[in-house]
Amino acid sequence: xxxxxxxxxxxxxxxxxxxxxxxxxxxxxxxxxxxxxxxxxxxxxxxxxxxxxxxxxxxxxxxxxxxxxxxxxxxxxxxxxxxxxxxxxxxxxxxxxxxxxxxxxxxxxxxxxxxxxxxxxxxxxxxxxxxxxxxxxxxxxxxxxxxxxxxxxxxxxxxxxxxxxxxxxxxxxxxxxxxxxxxxxxxxxxxxxxxxxxxxxxxxxxxxxxxxxxxxxxxxxxxxxxxxxxxxxxxxxxxxxxxxxxxxxxxxxxxxxxxxxxxxxxxxxxxxxxxxxxxxxxxxxxxxxxxxxxxxxxxxxxxxxxxxxxxxxxxxxxxxxxxxxxxxxxxxxxxxxxxxxxxxxxxxxxxxxxxxxxxxxxxxxxxxxxxxxxxxxxxxxxxxxxxxxxxxxxxxxxxxxxxxxxxxxxxxxxxxxxxxxxxxxxxxxxxxxxxxxxxxxxxxxxxxxxxxxxxxxxxxxxxxxxxxxxxxxxxxxxxxxxxxxxxxxxxxxxxxxxxxxxxxxxxxxxxxxxxxxxxxxxxxxxx
Amino acid sequence: xxxxxxxxxxxxxxxxxxxxxxxxxxxxxxxxxxxxxxxxxxxxxxxxxxxxxxxxxxxxxxxxxxxxxxxxxxxxxxxxxxxxxxxxxxxxxxxxxxxxxxxxxxxxxxxxxxxxxxxxxxxxxxxxxxxxxxxxxxxxxxxxxxxxxxxxxxxxxxxxxxxxxxxxxxxxxxxxxxxxxxxxxxxxxxxxxxxxxxxxxxxxxxxxxxxxxxxxxxxxxxxxxxxxxxxxxxxxxxxxxxxxxxxxxxxxxxxxxxxxxxxxxxxxxxxxxxxxxxxxxxxxxxxxxxxxxxxxxxxxxxxxxxxxxxxxxxxxxxxxxxxxxxxxxxxxxxxxxxxxxxxxxxxxxxxxxxxxxxxxxxxxxxxx
Numbered sequence: 001x002x003x004x005x006x007x008x009x010x011x012x013x014x015x016x017x018x019x020x021x022x023x024x025x026x027x028x029x030x031x032x033x034x035x036x037x038x039x040x041x042x043x044x045x046x047x048x049x050x051x052x053x054x055x056x057x058x059x060x061x062x063x064x065x066x067x068x069x070x071x072x073x074x075x076x077x078x079x080x081x082x083x084x085x086x087x088x089x090x091x092x093x094x095x096x097x098x099x100x101x102x103x104x105x106x107x108x109x110x111x112x113x114x115x116x117x118x119x120x121x122x123x124x125x126x127x128x129x130x131x132x133x134x135x136x137x138x139x140x141x142x143x144x145x146x147x148x149x150x151x152x153x154x155x156x157x158x159x160x161x162x163x164x165x166x167x168x169x170x171x172x173x174x175x176x177x178x179x180x181x182x183x184x185x186x187x188x189x190x191x192x193x194x195x196x197x198x199x200x201x202x203x204x205x206x207x208x209x210x211x212x213x214x215x216x217x218x219x220x221x222x223x224x225x226x227x228x229x230x231x232x233x234x235x236x237x238x239x240x241x242x243x244x245x246x247x248x249x250x251x252x253x254x255x256x257x258x259x260x261x262x263x264x265x266x267x268x269x270x271x272x273x274x275x276x277x278x279x280x281x282x283x284x285x286x287x288x289x290x291x292x293x294x295x296x297x298x299x300x301x302x303x304x305x306x307x308x309x310x311x312x313x314x315x316x317x318x319x320x321x322x323x324x325x326x327x328x329x330x331x332x333x334x335x336x337x338x339x340x341x342x343x344x345x346x347x348x349x350x351x352x353x354x355x356x357x358x359x360x361x362x363x364x365x366x367x368x369x370x371x372x373x374x375x376x377x378x379x380x381x382x383x384x385x386x387x388x389x390x391x392x393x394x395x396x397x398x399x400x401x402x403x404x405x406x407x408x409x410x411x412x413x414x415x416x417x418x419x420x421x422x423x424x425x426x427x428x429x430x431x432x433x434x435x436x437x438x439x440x441x442x443x444x445x446x447x448x449x450x451x452x453x454x455x456x457x458x459x460x461x462x463x464x465x466x467x468x469x470x471x472x473x474x475x476x477x478x479x480x481x482x483x484x485x486x487x488x489x490x491x492x493x494x495x496x497x498x499x500x501x502x503x504x505x506x507x508x509x510x511x512x513x514x515x516x517x518x519x520x521x522x523x524x525x526x527x
Numbered sequence: 528x529x530x531x532x533x534x535x536x537x538x539x540x541x542x543x544x545x546x547x548x549x550x551x552x553x554x555x556x557x558x559x560x561x562x563x564x565x566x567x568x569x570x571x572x573x574x575x576x577x578x579x580x581x582x583x584x585x586x587x588x589x590x591x592x593x594x595x596x597x598x599x600x601x602x603x604x605x606x607x608x609x610x611x612x613x614x615x616x617x618x619x620x621x622x623x624x625x626x627x628x629x630x631x632x633x634x635x636x637x638x639x640x641x642x643x644x645x646x647x648x649x650x651x652x653x654x655x656x657x658x659x660x661x662x663x664x665x666x667x668x669x670x671x672x673x674x675x676x677x678x679x680x681x682x683x684x685x686x687x688x689x690x691x692x693x694x695x696x697x698x699x700x701x702x703x704x705x706x707x708x709x710x711x712x713x714x715x716x717x718x719x720x721x722x723x724x725x726x727x728x729x730x731x732x733x734x735x736x737x738x739x740x741x742x743x744x745x746x747x748x749x750x751x752x753x754x755x756x757x758x759x760x761x762x763x764x765x766x767x768x769x770x771x772x773x774x775x776x777x778x779x780x781x782x783x784x785x786x787x788x789x790x791x792x793x794x795x796x797x798x799x800x801x802x803x804x805x806x807x808x809x810x811x812x813x814x815x816x817x818x819x820x821x822x823x824x825x826x827x828x829x830x831x832x833x834x835x836x837x838x839x840x841x842x843x844x845x846x847x848x849x850x851x852x853x854x855x856x857x858x859x860x861x862x863x864x865x866x867x868x869x870x871x872x873x874x875x876x877x878x879x880x881x882x883x884x885x886x887x888x889x890x891x892x893x894x895x
Contacts, residue, residue, distance in 0.1 A: 033884060323767055346770025356768070364768035367761045374754070379769035381754045391749045 019082030027076035054230030099171020270299035273473035304488025359446030425456030570842025582727020588837030593791035594815025610671025612812025613678030618789025621648030631706035649789015657781030732794035
């Protein structure tokens with residue numbers, strides 16, 4: 001381990017000479033042949049915000065799961081406030097003063113805030129006394145840390161930002177001194193994320209210790225005091241945030257220099273390829289998910305759809321990809337496509353020249369148990385070029401797969417390997433290779449770099465831009481604002497199933513987009 | 528990265544499971560005061576020691592190949608079809624109706640017609656559960672098992688009220704015309720000069736079962752439909768993304784599955800009994816599940832597992848005949864084999880995986 005800084009230095013909220021709030025010594029954990037954590041040592045001072053950053057699969061979540069009692073370490077020990085502590089389960093973790101806020105909230109949707117906070121910490125068999133005590137206690141905590149949440153609000157009726165606050169309150173109600181947050185900003189707008197960071201700083205100043213797990217460099221730079229970098233199960237460095245830079249952290253994460261910005265020439269848009277008018281989708285629960293969306297994408301340009309997850313972007317992609325049915329009108333190269341009938345499936349869309357890189361490659365884009373060569377034709381198996389009479393031309397497909405894997409730098413370049421054996425980035429390259437090499441008129445791309453290592457992001461972005469430069473239309477959906485700003489030639493912001501407005505990346509900023517993403521149309525409004 | 532080499536996965540794990548089942552069976556036989564070694568010798572002798580034994584072993588195996596393939600095809604589409612019993616029952620009805628419909632002049636004409644009849648009836652019996660699963664989300668396990676009972680009742684009704692020859696007290700159909708009698712293995716092997724027992728029931732249907740293995744293999748791993756079927760079986764959400772219709776896959780996979788189960792009747796009804804009797808399937812539909820599980824839903828594995836279960840059936844019958852081992856105990860032994868090879872697969876797999884992992888680690892350590 002490379003120690004770039006002495007982490008026992010005094011962060012703002014620390015008591016002098018106190019033992020570290022958390023100390024991990026030589027933690028190792030293997031799952032079968034995979035060494036998820038390898039001899040990890042870490043010390044987090046009391047009253048600090050400590051970031052843990054690393055690519056997917058670097059072992060961050062495993063490490064935190066060990067700390068929270070979900071997994072048992074093969075070797076090593078955990079010290080809480082200088083005391084060696086056994087954490088066999090999450091009850092023990094809570095007893096030791098550790099609270100965890102998961103990426104996917106663990107709340108009962110139809111319970112109130114108060115009921116959720118109390119759940120699992122009831123005193124005695126009758127609820128009445130617990131509830132009145134809890135109400136008082138919760139109000140005190142909420143006031144102390146300035147987290148205003150109505151205790152009687154029902155979870156499903158409040159926003160994600162508030163739900164996250166309930167998760168934090170749950171931990172504080174159980175007297176957590178150490179708070180672990182796993183990718184907390186994934187579902188938040190930039191403004192909500194800023195609010196969260198204010199809360200975290202407040203908690204730190206009250207002497208709480210906070211561990212923030214993220215893959216976003218900007219958040220680490222914004223809010224943490226110290227940061228540890230993980231790579232391939234090992235802790236490669238621990239540094240003071242003030243003494244490092246995003247470039248240095250990226251390099252530590254990946255192990256080589258990385259280009260953080262996208263290089264592209266100005267777009268040269270051609271004729272309109274995709275024209276969407278007044279698209280509406282009502283889901284199974286009779287909730288309107290798309291409320292009259294209209295947009296256009298021209299050949300040779302990238303239209304980026306920005307928005308917080310769950311505001312209709314997925315439905316838009318699914319309608320265009322033939323998965324969801326809709327009303328309204330969609331034209332490809334001036335010709336209407338079927339939105340409700342027999343030809344509203346993925347196969348018909350592909351025949352019309354629409355390729356689709358889905359948001360969830362593991363559930364939709366790939367069959368994880370299929371070999372790479374089978375995945376390389378998945379969705380196009382009907383194509384006569386891939387068949388010889390009754391049978392599929394497996395030998396030909398395998399040969400072609402080798403070429404595609406080489407051109408898209410899929411590693412290892414072995415067509416026989418099952419999709420699940422590839423890393424997230426290489427899985428995504430398989431999907432991209434399949435969809436881009438069909439030479440589509442329109443490429444739908446959802447979350448192209450979600451769960452993809454920083455090293456592969458660069459390559460994937462370049463492939464998308466190359467396709468644009470080849471004169472194809474691209475509709476990009478991403479919850480990563482940086483990605484939208486970097487790749488798009490035009491940006492449309494979605495909120496609550498509607499397009500709130502369109503902006504040009506050079507003429508806008510994250511603040512303005514953030515407001516649109518939250519549904520606020522101020523000033524000049526939508527163009 | 529796979530933990531184990533493929534041969535360990537496909538061969539070693541089932542063999543170890545089988546050995547464990549044999550050890551426990553031996554203990555049970557010891558427990559009732561018989562000699563397990565003598566029992567094993569008798570079983571092997573009785574099922575593989577003579578062409579007569581082989582004739583019975585292969586006859587049972589033929590049934591299990593059809594029902595095993597039936598289960599496997601549905602299984603690749605993640606449909607748990609446990610209705611092969613009922614589908615084979617109805618298949619028997621189809622075969623019988625075809626055989627009794629005309630005074631068939633020669634088996635070569637009757638056979639294709641009977642195959643179609645059996646397959647159609649079996650497929651029809653699978654259609655309703657499939658359609659309910661595709662359109663209404665009914666659970667295929669519940670509906671197919673219910674259809675087993677209904678199928679048995681239908682057969683009962685048909686035999687007692689419709690097909691029973693006038694004056695007969697026996698709930699069975701009339702004997703099929705001679706022109707439908709299939710050549711036995713004795714007749715077939717005589718052509719190439721191999722002597723084979725004349726009285727054993729194995730017949731031409733075994734050859735058809737072998738062809739079915741090849742056809743199913745081609746269907747699942749070489750055709751577009753097989754590709755789509757396997758894709759749907761692994762991930763429904765991905766199949767929908769790719770434009771594969773779940774309704775089509777569910778219905779067609781179940782029709783093929785039911786058709787294969789129905790074709791079993793060519794062996795037991797047309798090839799052996801030469802008339803339709805009550806409970807002609809005798810549990811082969813359920814054994815097919817174990818056969819497919821043990822054979823990992825692969826036709827070659829199913830062929831081998833079917834022969835193993837044919838051995839257990841025939842060897843078991845010999846035991847009951849020649850030793851004072853009750854018939855029920857043979858069911859126990861068969862049950863143990865199913866338990867170890869099907870249900871307790873992971874119990875054997877995980878320790879073996881650990882051993883391979885340890886070997887690999889020590890090799891890596893030595894390499895470093």
